[in-house]
Amino acid sequence: MGSQIMTGIRRGLALRCPQCGDGRLFGRFLKVRSACDACGADNTIYPSDDAPPYLTLLVVGHVMVPLMLWLDFVWTPALWVQFAIWLPLIAVITIATLPYVKGAVVGFAWATGVTRQSARQ
Numbered sequence: 001m002g003s004q005i006m007t008g009i010r011r012g013l014a015l016r017c018p019q020c021g022d023g024r025l026f027g028r029f030l031k032v033r034s035a036c037d038a039c040g041a042d043n044t045i046y047p048s049d050d051a052p053p054y055l056t057l058l059v060v061g062h063v064m065v066p067l068m069l070w071l072d073f074v075w076t077p078a079l080w081v082q083f084a085i086w087l088p089l090i091a092v093i094t095i096a097t098l099p100y101v102k103g104a105v106v107g108f109a110w111a112t113g114v115t116r117q118s119a120r121q
């Protein structure tokens, strides 16, 4: 069970289908393919609606807040300079990180057997 979860998360982080680890998980950005091009698995059955943005912000926040405190300590730029640096940077990093986190969430759901159908019951 534990190694199954690690396999699912690892394949998801690699943006691969959790079932076979070979086909690509996403068609377009953040759009899960309804049929894996390698094994045909439908990965849209796994719920991943709210968790990826939440987890992404959690991870990005833990990385960025210490950096912001560090910059403020060593340089002490004006507040508008801080905003000009951090807001675009955080937006870009969050958007860039989101597919990997979403992949990991889908992989976790695959490993634990959580589907949209079972979540609704």
Ligand SMILES: [Zn+2]
Binding pocket: 017, 018, 019, 020, 021, 022, 023, 036, 037, 038, 039, 040, 041
């Ligand atoms: Zn597959």
